[in-house]
Amino acid sequence: xxxxxxxxxxxxxxxxxxxxxxxxxxxxxxxxxxxxxxxxxxxxxxxxxxxxxxxxxxxxxxxxxxxxxxxxxxxxxxxxxxxxxxxxxxxxxxxxxxxxxxxxxxxxxxxxxxxxxxxxxxxxxxxxxxxxxxxxxxxxxxxxxxxxxxxxxxxxxxxxxxxxxxxxxxxxxxxxxxxxxxxxxxxxxxxxxxxxxxxxxxxxxxxxxxxxxxxxxxxxxxxxxxxxxxxxxxxxxxxxxxxxxxxxxxxxxxxxxxxxxxxxxxxxxxxxxxxxxxxxxxxxxxxxxxxxxxxxxxxxxxxx
Amino acid sequence: xxxxxxxxxxxxxxxxxxxxxxxxxxxxxxxxxxxxxxxxxxxxxxxxxxxxxxxxxxxxxxxxxxxxxxxxxxxxxxxxxxxxxxxxxxxxxxxxxxxxxxxxxxxxxxxxxxxxxxxxxxxxxxxxxxxxxxxxxxxxxxxxxxxxxxxxxxxxxxxxxxxxxxxxxxxxxxxxxxxxxxxxxxxxxxxxxxxxxxxxxxxxxxxxxxxxxxxxxxxxxxxxxxxxxxxxxxxxxxxxxxxxxxxxxxxxxxxxxxxxxxxxxxxxxxxxxxxxxxxxxxxxxxxxxxxxxxxxxxxxxxxxxxxxxxxxxxxxxxxxxxxxxxxxxxxxxxxxxxxxxxxxxxxxxxxxxxxxxxxxxxxxxxxxxxxxxxxxxxxxxxxxxxxxxxxxxxxxxxxxxxxxxxxxxxxxxxxxxxxxxxxxxxxxxxxxxxxxxxxxxxxxxxxxxxxxxxx
Numbered sequence: 082x083x084x085x086x087x088x089x090x091x092x093x094x095x096x097x098x099x100x101x102x103x104x105x106x107x108x109x110x111x112x113x114x115x116x117x118x119x120x121x122x123x124x125x126x127x128x129x130x131x132x133x134x135x136x137x138x139x140x141x142x143x144x145x146x147x148x149x150x151x152x153x154x155x156x157x158x159x160x161x162x163x164x165x166x167x168x169x170x171x172x173x174x175x176x177x178x179x180x181x182x183x184x185x186x187x188x189x190x191x192x193x194x195x196x197x198x199x200x201x202x203x204x205x206x207x208x209x210x211x212x213x214x215x216x217x218x219x220x221x222x223x224x225x226x227x228x229x230x231x232x233x234x235x236x237x238x239x240x241x242x243x244x245x246x247x248x249x250x251x252x253x254x255x256x257x258x259x260x261x262x263x264x265x266x267x268x269x270x271x272x273x274x275x276x277x278x279x280x281x282x283x284x285x286x287x288x289x290x291x292x293x294x295x296x297x298x299x300x301x302x303x304x305x306x307x308x309x310x311x312x313x314x315x316x317x318x319x320x321x322x323x324x325x326x327x328x329x330x331x332x333x334x335x336x337x338x339x340x341x342x343x344x345x346x347x348x349x350x351x352x353x354x355x356x357x358x359x360x361x362x363x364x365x366x367x368x369x370x371x372x373x374x375x376x377x378x379x380x381x382x383x384x385x
Numbered sequence: 386x387x388x389x390x391x392x393x394x395x396x397x398x399x400x401x402x403x404x405x406x407x408x409x410x411x412x413x414x415x416x417x418x419x420x421x422x423x424x425x426x427x428x429x430x431x432x433x434x435x436x437x438x439x440x441x442x443x444x445x446x447x448x449x450x451x452x453x454x455x456x457x458x459x460x461x462x463x464x465x466x467x468x469x470x471x472x473x474x475x476x477x478x479x480x481x482x483x484x485x486x487x488x489x490x491x492x493x494x495x496x497x498x499x500x501x502x503x504x505x506x507x508x509x510x511x512x513x514x515x516x517x518x519x520x521x522x523x524x525x526x527x528x529x530x531x532x533x534x535x536x537x538x539x540x541x542x543x544x545x546x547x548x549x550x551x552x553x554x555x556x557x558x559x560x561x562x563x564x565x566x567x568x569x570x571x572x573x574x575x576x577x578x579x580x581x582x583x584x585x586x587x588x589x590x591x592x593x594x595x596x597x598x599x600x601x602x603x604x605x606x607x608x609x610x611x612x613x614x615x616x617x618x619x620x621x622x623x624x625x626x627x628x629x630x631x632x633x634x635x636x637x638x639x640x641x642x643x644x645x646x647x648x649x650x651x652x653x654x655x656x657x658x659x660x661x662x663x664x665x666x667x668x669x670x671x672x673x674x675x676x677x678x679x680x681x682x683x684x685x686x687x688x689x690x691x692x693x694x695x696x697x698x699x700x701x702x703x704x705x706x707x708x709x710x711x712x713x714x715x716x717x718x719x720x721x722x723x724x725x726x727x728x729x730x731x732x733x734x735x736x737x738x739x740x741x742x743x744x745x746x747x748x749x750x751x752x753x754x755x756x757x758x759x760x761x762x763x764x765x766x767x768x769x770x771x772x773x774x775x776x777x778x779x780x781x782x783x784x785x786x787x788x789x790x791x792x793x794x795x796x797x798x799x800x801x802x803x804x805x806x807x808x809x810x811x812x813x814x815x816x817x818x819x820x821x822x823x824x825x826x827x828x829x830x831x832x833x834x835x836x837x838x839x840x
Contacts, residue, residue, distance in 0.1 A: 221652040
């Protein structure tokens with residue numbers, strides 16, 4: 082005989098509420114353990130002189146000394162400026178090229194699928210493999226790029242990844258090339274949602290290609306542009322991987338950005354407290370930029 | 386109980402077990418046999434398992450397995466088990482540090498004379514003085530000048546030495562009609578002359594090959610033992626000897642063009658072993674570990690003959706060779722410190738008996754020293770390299786071994802600064818004056834920062 086169901090005494094709404102909490106519990110636990118707790122401990126560490134190579138008991142509370150010292154530290158200031166330089170090159174680069182590629186793919190183009198796959202391929206490729214390929218392309222003496230430049234009459238072609246002044250643009254070029262696929266794909270989805278009748282009406286009104294681009298395409302893909310700009314800024318700040326693989330912050334300190342500097346402070350200088358303070362500053366910068374972007378979106382993002 | 390309920394309980398237990406397993410000690414060697422708290426005086430039947438921190442690559446080598454077997458054979462009730470820590474070089478050191486800081490239990494660590502001091506400062510190594518004293522172990526007689534102390538305490542027993550030698554391609558020397566390097570008289574001037582005669586850039590033949598490691602930028606300064614710190618604790622890179630060394634290195638590639646210049650070297654990402662793999666390089670000054678590597682003819686097949694000679698000297702008749710000692714320490718997290726000390730002693734005293742190892746011991750007889758080099762000479766029989774030649778270049782008592790690395794405050798940072806600043810000068814992006822000024826300034830800063838960190 083079937084047993085009658087036990088009455089929990091909970092109302093349906095309460096049961097639904099409990100079910101909801103149960104479902105979000107794994108995420109909440111994961112967030113607390115793997116994100117909030119490390120972040121909180123980072124905040125505490127940034128206020129100490131903890132060394133990477135000594136025990137926690139040896140750390141002293143030093144208040145805001147790490148943050149104060151940072152702004153008189155040439156190495157940190159240099160790394161900060163190089164990071165802004167990197168971001169300033171990367172963000173417009175990847176957004177512009179991503180949008181142009183998406184427009185190209187969106188148009189009637191011969192071998193469209195093949196081209197789309199080719200553009201997307203680097204995004205899913207291993208960066209170490211990418212670095213090897215670009216090292217060959219950027220070979221200063223015998224590489225195809227400089228050979229071409231010499232054939233075109235450039236007597237002193239760039240040093241690319243080993244040049245003090247060319248290293249960051251070279252890294253950005255490679256990272257933009259790698260990321261175009263993702264940005265193109267998201268822009269492509271946005272472009273395909275732009276109603277074709279808007280273009281038809283504009284054509285009938287005599288609008289040219291540039292006018293249609295600036296008056297229809299740009300405003301209607303602006304929510305996507307906004308989202309991708311935030312993504313690009315964050316990607317640009319998190320530039321440790323590509324730089325470590327390509328140059329390790331060299332030549333000299335020419336490509337030592339904030340993320341590389343944090344790594345070096347921790348693992349070469351063993352200054353865990355100081356490097357954590359730098360990481361907090363980097364977090365604060367990204368947060369500020371994102372807030373400014375959110376606030377400013379009303380002016381240039383069209384959700385209609 | 387219904388089947389559904391039973392299955393649910395089984396699934397719950399399985400998930401809980403998996404979670405507990407996942408959260409447990411990393412135990413990457415899967416060791417469960419450690420006899421915690423067991424002393425070597427325990428019964429002979431009871432085997433003490435010691436964790437020997439090493440890399441995956443080293444653990445897979447036969448020489449490491451032989452080494453561990455040697456300890457077991459000598460001590461009977463002690464067995465070494467590799468505790469594999471991923472990475473190589475500096476990366477490996479960092480991971481060992483993290484592991485020790487996290488309190489992971491390990492017993493024996495390989496160190497070299499430049500790395501152990503940081504570990505000792507952070508109290509990650511056990512001082513061995515009390516064990517040595519109780520044991521009445523005569524380290525001076527056995528290891529002599531190979532021994533080093535830090536803050537007046539012994540943290541490492543030296544097991545082997547690595548000294549710089551000149552590896553040369555006999556075929557290229559013969560072709561250029563240049564006499565082979567002579568151990569008694571070889572100098573940097575002769576090295577340069579030989580390199581000029583051998584170099585033929587068109588087919589890519591170079592008389593010299595050097596890497597972008599810090600020691601190559603400061604060769605003669607270190608051979609002359611110019612101090613890298615001043616008496617006041619600041620760096621000494623404004624001493625002209627360092628600028629002279631830096632210029633010599635850069636000139637070999639840029640002015641004399643007898644070796645790939647820095648732009649070519651960096652741009653083509655030339656590997657350290659180009660000397661062995663290309664057969665188009667006349668001379669390569671490097672630690673003798675590279676000679677041991679060359680013994681592996683499967684990895685490095687050659688159809689040309691190689692020679693080994695003393696590292697070139699600043700002055701004729703000099704005997705200053707750059708070198709470094711490697712040895713073993715007891716980790717502070719060891720739960721079998723006495724047994725670990727006994728194992729470290731066995732490793733330090735006996736590692737030289739394995740092929741290719743040059744001892745740090747100074748008490749070996751001529752016969753034993755010949756025993757060290759005979760396997761190497763046998764491996765290089767076709768090259769015509771003799772035991773006497775190897776002894777003269779690597780283990781001659783008259784050799785004056787100078788540290789190939791800077792040892793002192795800020796050393797990790799300064800080591801990387803020497804390479805990174807030197808690289809800008811060697812690739813003609815900075816003048817020599819600018820380079821030395823920057824190096825001095827940044828090295829001074831690194832010293833201050835390090836002293837404020839390690840207290």
